[in-house]
Amino acid sequence: MAIDAALPTQPSDAPDLAGLREQLTGHVWQPGEDRYAELATPWNVAVRTSPLAVAEVADADDVARAVRWAGRSGVPVTVQSTGHGTGWDLAGTLLVHTGRLDECTVHAEGWARVGAGVRWHQVLDAAAPHGLAPLCGSAPHVGVVGYTTGGGIGPAARSFGAASDRVRAFDVVTGDGELRRATATQEPDLFWGLRGGKGTLGVVTAIEFDLVLQPEIYAGALFVDGEHADAVVRRWLAWSLDLPMAASTSLAILNLPPLPSVPEPLAGRCTVAVRFVWTGDPDDGERTFRPMREVAPALIDAVQTIPYAAIGTVHADPVDPMPVRDVAALLGDLPDAAADALLEVAGPGSGSPLVIAELRRLGGALAAEPAVPSALGHRDATYALYAVGIAAPPVGEAVAERQERLVDALRPWATGGAMPTFVVSGSAPFLPWDEATRTRLDELARRYDPAGALRTGLV
Numbered sequence: 103m104a105i106d107a108a109l110p111t112q113p114s115d116a117p118d119l120a121g122l123r124e125q126l127t128g129h130v131w132q133p134g135e136d137r138y139a140e141l142a143t144p145w146n147v148a149v150r151t152s153p154l155a156v157a158e159v160a161d162a163d164d165v166a167r168a169v170r171w172a173g174r175s176g177v178p179v180t181v182q183s184t185g186h187g188t189g190w191d192l193a194g195t196l197l198v199h200t201g202r203l204d205e206c207t208v209h210a211e212g213w214a215r216v217g218a219g220v221r222w223h224q225v226l227d228a229a230a231p232h233g234l235a236p237l238c239g240s241a242p243h244v245g246v247v248g249y250t251t252g253g254g255i256g257p258a259a260r261s262f263g264a265a266s267d268r269v270r271a272f273d274v275v276t277g278d279g280e281l282r283r284a285t286a287t288q289e290p291d292l293f294w295g296l297r298g299g300k301g302t303l304g305v306v307t308a309i310e311f312d313l314v315l316q317p318e319i320y321a322g323a324l325f326v327d328g329e330h331a332d333a334v335v336r337r338w339l340a341w342s343l344d345l346p347m348a349a350s351t352s353l354a355i356l357n358l359p360p361l362p363s364v365p366e367p368l369a370g371r372c373t374v375a376v377r378f379v380w381t382g383d384p385d386d387g388e389r390t391f392r393p394m395r396e397v398a399p400a401l402i403d404a405v406q407t408i409p410y411a412a413i414g415t416v417h418a419d420p421v422d423p424m425p426v427r428d429v430a431a432l433l434g435d436l437p438d439a440a441a442d443a444l445l446e447v448a449g450p451g452s453g454s455p456l457v458i459a460e461l462r463r464l465g466g467a468l469a470a471e472p473a474v475p476s477a478l479g480h481r482d483a484t485y486a487l488y489a490v491g492i493a494a495p496p497v498g499e500a501v502a503e504r505q506e507r508l509v510d511a512l513r514p515w516a517t518g519g520a521m522p523t524f525v526v527s528g529s530a531p532f533l534p535w536d537e538a539t540r541t542r543l544d545e546l547a548r549r550y551d552p553a554g555a556l557r558t559g560l561v
């Protein structure tokens with residue numbers, strides 16, 4: 103797929119969806135039919151998607167048939183699993199839905215093979231009895247494949263690097279409709295581009311990746327009242343700069359709504375969360391985290407030894423679909439002036455409507471290039487900014503305006519990039535790839551998808 107190609111216009115003849123139906127073991131759903139709305143609706147319900155049809159594929163051969171049909175019919179192809187990363191309307195596309203590709207095999211020797219419909223929590227549960235752990239993100243209910251093809255920066259990323267750095271192999275249908283296997287030695291260009299290039303080169307049907315031996319972590323979140331935000335933000339910025347690789351951390355200024363699902367001390371007020379994941383000895387973790395515990399009294403202190411399989415509790419991201427607008431950016435070192443900027447736009451008393459304004463400390467294992475190079479770049483960034491608000495009245499407009507202000511306020515420290523997993527549409531202010539990476543992805547797209555059948559929306 104040419105990343106910068108414009109969406110083609112609809113072919114003059116109506117595409118032969120009945121012909122596609124006949125070819126697939128799975129189902130084809132059109133607007134108004136049973137599962138169309140369910141499968142086409144992404145997790146972020148603010149994104150209204152309207153694909154021409156949804157191919158609910160049953161296996162890898164179905165994917166190949168669907169992609170070939172789309173190529174012949176002049177219909178662009180997109181792919182979705184959970185829809186956590188879908189940010190454009192998919193109009194006129196054939197949406198390949200991978201939910202039924204549910205193979206999930208964990209090998210006790212330390213690796214896993216999973217289908218493109220599998221979510222991280224399934225791998226966490228299957229790996230835990232072996233003391234093994236996958237490099238999932240903060241929200242274990244997102245899909246393994248979409249996350250990993252975008253790099254995948256999880257709560258333990260400073261210890262173990264990006265999820266894409268641990269991939270052994272992909273089974274993938276490229277835009278020309280061929281089912282291929284990509285490894286470090288087989289189709290190495292494809293292997294390079296699928297790790298960090300998101301869905302630009304093909305529809306992955308299965309993925310194989312290494313697990314780490316990590317039965318437990320010293321991890322969780324410490325919450326303090328927003329009145330201490332100034333002290334906590336400044337201490338965290340200084341403390342987080344100098345952490346060993348065993349420590350990963352993020353800081354979030356939260357304005358959580360007064361809902362029954364939100365713990366009472368955090369509901370309806372501004373709070374600050376310091377998240378911490380320590381992969382070494384828990385006593386060392388406790389000592390390392392102590393400076394953050396000493397800044398201010400805790401509303402909730404949930405940093406403790408937990409099974410790795412409970413890593414989703416560190417961020418406790420929302421599971422149910424909701425209308426959100428998010429923005430992401432990568433930042434360099436943040437001096438005191440950056441703390442001033444963050445607090446002025448997103449801190450307590452700023453009137454910020456953002457539910458969350460978060461900084462993740464990067465570096466550690468993430469900073470190192472993997473042994474087999476990949477399309478995932480931006481490894482020199484020190485922090486990642488991620489800010490989310492509700493994209494619906496009465497706050498929707500204020501959220502968009504505040505996100506813009508936040509990005510402007512922190513722009514002096516922005517690297518100009520963003521991690522691909524956090525970029526959901528081409529209208530994002532920062533780019534997932536530098537010029538050289540994007541050019542190489544484009545060249546590969548032309549080789550593997552000469553007709554430009556695949557679409558990602560990352561224009």
Ligand SMILES: Cc1cc2nc3c(=O)[nH]c(=O)nc-3n(C[C@H](O)[C@H](O)[C@H](O)COP(=O)(O)OP(=O)(O)OC[C@H]3O[C@@H](n4cnc5c(N)ncnc54)[C@H](O)[C@@H]3O)c2cc1C
Binds near residue numbers: 184245523558
């Ligand atoms: C609450 C929340 C928390 C998150 N936390 C993190 C985090 O900690 N770290 C992080 O790095 N990201 C995080 N993300 C981003 C998230 O991981 C990405 O949006 C990811 O794409 C979700 O994967 P999915 O398969 O569920 O996505 P989908 O929405 O189903 O797909 C999104 C995109 O992924 C690609 N894709 C999906 N399936 C395939 C396939 N089979 N073959 C090829 N490409 C495919 C395509 O480009 C597709 O457009 C978070 C997102 C949310 C909403």
